[in-house]
Amino acid sequence: MKRVWLCRGRExxxxxxxxxxxxxxxPDSFSDGGKYYDPQRAIEHGFRLLEDGASILDVGGESTRPGAPEVSTEEELERVIPVIEALADAGAAVSVDTSKAEVMRQAAEAGAIIINDVYALRQKGSLQTAAESGCGVCLMHMQGVPRTMQAAPSYQNLIEEVRLFLKERADAALAAGIAAKSIVLDPGFGFGKTVGQNFELLARTQDFLSLGYSLLYGMSRKSSLGAVTGKASASERVVSSVAAHLLAAERGASILRVHDAAEMREALLVYEAMKNYKELK
Structure with a gap:
């Protein structure tokens, strides 16, 4: 059966x-902070990602790395709206990575069709705004807040607690009028989890698929990959990022949020060839 993500009428x-x-x-994201801070450079980077194989562009104006400071609504809007407008006007499927209701609203007006929220629409006004926008939504699990989430992550039962949270947020989205086909879930790799817990999320992807929604995994260049490979610099974690996302895809994840689209696309071509070998000469 064909699976789709319904995003403002676009499948x-x-x-x-x-x-x-x-x-x-x-200016301060953990992997490429400042590299695409200039709007024009961000727009050019977005087009390059599309050429490299990305189907969706996730535009964010506030870092959610551990310890990241908060950004005002006005500053976040100044950063993301020109970029969203330019990419959306060119036909790109644009997602806005934000937790602020006003940024969600203006981003949708600028052409965004997806809202990707690390707070899973728990911030004031965000659930109603997302519902009114008609956007597809990604609801992510996070223990704590970005500033302190990695201080001391603790769970009695990691998988059950993350699973219950995601179900509760999906139910809240449905109750607010968001269509089931518009909802995607994200277990939150790196958001209030230890290294071992992050890899448990990856190993047990099927536990989250059983909720009945498509899954997004965002593990690109994260420190847990560096912890097991010995790569201290985020820019050195391209290979491990591709490997982690390929494992997620094999386990059923549908959306892979990455910095390195060309490398990920090449890996997926090999993966698809393996799955569809009967069609190859």
């Missing part, structure tokens, strides 16, 4: 894994 085909390319319009 994104999730029958095979799709790539969500990261466009950070920030």
């Amino acid at each position: 994104i085909d999730l029958s095979s894994p799709v790539i969500m390319g990261i466009v950070n319009v920030t």
Whole structure:
């Protein structure tokens, strides 16, 4: 059966894994902070990600790395709206990575069709705003807040607690009028989890699929990958990022949120060839 993500009337085909390319319009993101802070450079980077194989562009104006400071609504809007407008006007499927209701609203007006929220629409006004926008939504699990989430992550039962949280947020979205086909879930790799807990999320992807929604995994260049590979610099974690996302895809994840679209696309071509070998000469 064909799986789709319904986003403001646009259907994104999730029958095979799709790539969500990261466009950070920030001076302080953990991997590429400042590199695409200038709007024009961010726009050019977005187009390059599309050429490299991304199907969705996730534009964010506030870093959610551990210890990141908060950004005002006005500053976040100044960062992301020009980038969203330019990419959406060119036909790109644009996601806005934000937790603020006003940023969600203006981003949708600028052409965004997806809201990707690390707070899973728990901030004031965000649930209603998302519902009114008609956007597709990604609801993520996070223990604590970005500033302190990695201080001392603790769970009695990691999988059950994350699963219950995601179900509760999906139910809240449905109750607010968001269509089931518009909802995607994210277990929150790196958001209030230890290294071992992050890899448990990856190993047990099927536990989250049983909720009945498509899954997004965002593990690109994260420190847990560096912890097991010995790569201290985020820019050195391209290979491990591709490997982690390929494992997620094999386990059923539909959307892979990455910095390195070209490398991810190449890996997925090999993966799809393995699955569809009967069609090859």
